[in-house]
Amino acid sequence: MKFKLNIVGLLAMGVLATPVVFTSCSEDAMDNVNENVDKPKDVQAKFILTDVITRTAFSNVGGDFNTYLSTYVEHEIGTHNQLWNAEQRGNSVAAASTxxxxxxxxxxxxxxxxxxxxxxxxxxxxxxxxxxxxxxxxxxxxxxxxxxxxxxxxxxxxxxxxxxxxxxxxxxxxxxxxxxxxxxxxxxxxxxxxxxxxxxxxxxxxxxxxxxxxxxxxxxxxxxxxxxxxxxxxxxxxxxxxxxxxxxxxxxFANASEEAKFAQYSTSNLNPLFDFQWSRDGLAASKSIADKLIERKDPRLNRNFISPPKAINRVTNWIQVADLATNKAAYDSLAVNGKNEQVQNKYLTSTFVYSQTAPTQLLSYHELLFLKAEAMQRLGQATVAIEPILKNAVTAAIKNSENSVNAAFAAPTVNANGKIVETSADLTDANISDYFATNVKPLFAANPLKEIANQKYLAFFGASGESTEMYNDIRRWKANGENFIELKNPGKFPLRLPxxxxxxxxxxxxxxxxxxxxxxxxxxxxxxxxxx
CATH class of the missing domain: 1.25.40.390 (Serine Threonine Protein Phosphatase 5, Tetratricopeptide repeat)
Known part of the structure; x- marks a missing residue:
């Protein structure tokens, strides 16, 4: 799918339409017979800006960069074709064509x-x-x-x-x-x-x-x-x-309503992660990130994973997996990072690959709060001052995740071809507050920078196109000798793109x-x- 508000599209909508003036034929007119009148010689800056924003969000932030890098940082697993090759650290990682x-x-x-x-x-x-x-x-x-x-x-x-x-x-x-x-x-x-x-x-x-x-x-x-x-x-x-x-x-940004997100997706203009998975089926659920969620008893665990499609009474069903921590059969259906088979419709997937209309984040409110918390911690400021910043960051991140999860359940293309069965309740403010107090706060007290980093890592798992920023962060932390995020793929970690x-x-x-x-x-x- 090509989602691009280009100048021809603007002309078709009449945005740049100009009156047609009829005159008698002249030599000058004949010179212009073969001129493409639908190709304007000059376009106002605001129309160009529309295309810049659209391409930046869909193709650059949410496109191939994010799709491949989601596997490098183990938010997702590549399980078919080029993405499987990248997961196995094959030739696509260094290929100039990738x-x-x-x-x-x-x-x-x-x-x-x-x-x-x-x-x-x-x-x-x-x-x-x-x-x-x-x-x-x-x-x-x-x-x-x-x-x-x-x-x-x-x-x-x-x-x-x-x-x-x-x-x-x-x-x-x-x-x-x-x-x-x-x-x-x-x-x-x-x-x-x-x-x-x-x-x-x-x-x-x-x-x-x-x-x-x-x-x-x-x-x-x-x-x-x-x-x-x-x-x-x-x-x-x-x-x-x-x-x-x-x-x-x-x-x-003072709150999530102000953040820089591209929220223009619909039935035909598709979130790029959804667009890739629906057409290619090249991603599966990462055992690495599931283990991190299980370790923290993170409530997102019950929201973020979906079973492979299964026909029931001639209707294709995808079922949300809400018991991953206790259901061995479901847990064993996670793909093992770097050791998975090249196969489709075998492993669980993330819920996010079905988030057809979820916005792409160019800069989220939760990213800013994580940056502030990290900066305060590196400056040696008191944990009592940093803790509320981190809590607000985690809260905003989980709410962003919930928006994407709910976009998956409402995905018009998926629902036209079957049904995703929701088996867990929406996460509430009380759920988030309890999670922070019981699970995040003790880990933050024990190792503040590491928990800030890990919560940011979990926050950037989703349909918002933030895996690229996590790739940048992991490389930044590694450069300081800070191995905050435990990656499980046994292959070499790519340090840059070709x-x-x-x-x-x-x-x-x-x-x-x-x-x-x-x-x-x-x-x-x-x-x-x-x-x-």
Whole structure:
């Protein structure tokens, strides 16, 4: 499925429609006979922004990156075809073809975000639309960080001049992150200035916040917090950086209703995790994460797993497994990380692979709270001050998980083909509070940083596209010698992703950096202690 609000689609909806003027034929008119009138020569920044947001959420955050990385961090298990190969640490982990499509999608998103910036900057066609400019800068920062977090050094400064530079050089990750922060700093200045150009503000073309510049400002501050923590190992003044994390979190989302989530999925526009599983059936339930939930007596255990499909009276049924901790047969139906068979419809799956309409999180409220709790702990602040932050983070995370679980039970495509049988009750505030007091609090008291990390790990398991951020966190913690998350796959853990073959086959600089691809197992990215 291709879910993309492109310019042709906007034209079809009449958004960019212009009056048709009939004139007599002339030589000029005849020259234009073969011109494609449905291909506009110029498009307003707000329409481009719609496409940037959509592609970023669906293809970049929720797409192949998240699907593969969910298996690397053991939120899911790859059980068929390419995902099984990745699970077994086969050749797809280092192959330039594996992430080629998403490599290209990120560059397309960057190109379009830069177009928004160009149009709304001084001297551009829509000078004066400062808020729209700021939105473009936030999206450019987001996609550039996504690119370099996963691939390391990458073409950027020379990457958007195809007629002048056929083979752009790779920029160092350190320089790319300077650009990320420069974009966000500029956005924080521009967003409050509003839009004054005659083309008007973004409005409903903004699929995240409906043109609310104040919400984008909070988004920018939240990303500053995320990236300040990301760069902690390579930051000289760590105390200042950790205080900056807290400061930016406090300026960001105040509750889950404000978070940056793409909530545009429906019967035809599918959540990307659902889209992959429904069409490919390549994922199974991870024993590794189930064991972590069982260890903590986590109430999500009874909500997050589903039996293989089974026909009952000619109706396909999927049954929620609510007794995984005590039912040996059900427990044995979990796939063993790195040791599973290549088979479909044998193992349990997560409930989330059926969450057809669950939003994709670009930046969640619970992520911000986990960042703040970690920063406070690293600064040596009192656990009594950190505990309520952690409790709010766990609460928000479980509620986000519940939203996705309930989206699975209501999935229109699934219900048109059978039925998911719910066997456990929704988790309530009382359930969450009891869980925190009885199970989380003692573990937090014993090892605060480890429990913050593990609760964040459990929080990012779901349909929201947050496995990629967990992959970044695990690499960040490992770089500090902090093995907070116990991974069970006996294969080597990939330290980065391979470049896309559109460039490994055409650009000598990328080709040289890629080599045979095995560097993905041996070379950390710069912010995790590597050199590129």
């Amino acid at each position: 992430f080629n499509n998403t490599w290209g999608n990120v560059y397309t998103s960057l190109r379009d975000a830069r177009l928004v910036i160009e149009k709304c900057s001084e001297g551009g066609a829509q000078t004066g639309n400062y808020a729209t400019l700021g939105m473009g800068q936030v999206m450019a920062a987001y996609n550039l960080a996504l690119l370099t977090d996963l691939f390391g050094d990458a073409p950027y400064s020379e990457g958007f001049k195809p007629l002048e530079i056929r083979n752009p050089k790779l920029d160092k990750q350190e320089e790319l992150y300077k650009q990320v922060n420069a974009y966000l700093d500029a956005a924080i200045l521009n967003l409050p200035k509003g839009d004054s150009h005659g083309s008007g503000s973004v409005g409903g073309q903004d699929l995240l916040f409906s043109g609310n510049a104040a919400s984008w400002l909070k988004f920018a501050h939240g990303l500053k917090a995320r990236y300040a923590m990301r760069l902690l190992k390579v930051t000289t003044d760590k105390t200042a950086a950790l205080n900056a994390v807290i400061d930016h979190v406090d300026k960001s 470049y896309g073959n559109d460039d490994t086959t055409t650009n000598p600089y990328v080709q040289a950096a890629y080599g045979n691809g095995q560097y993905v197992y041996t070379e950390n990215v710069w912010w995790a202690g590597g050199t590129r």
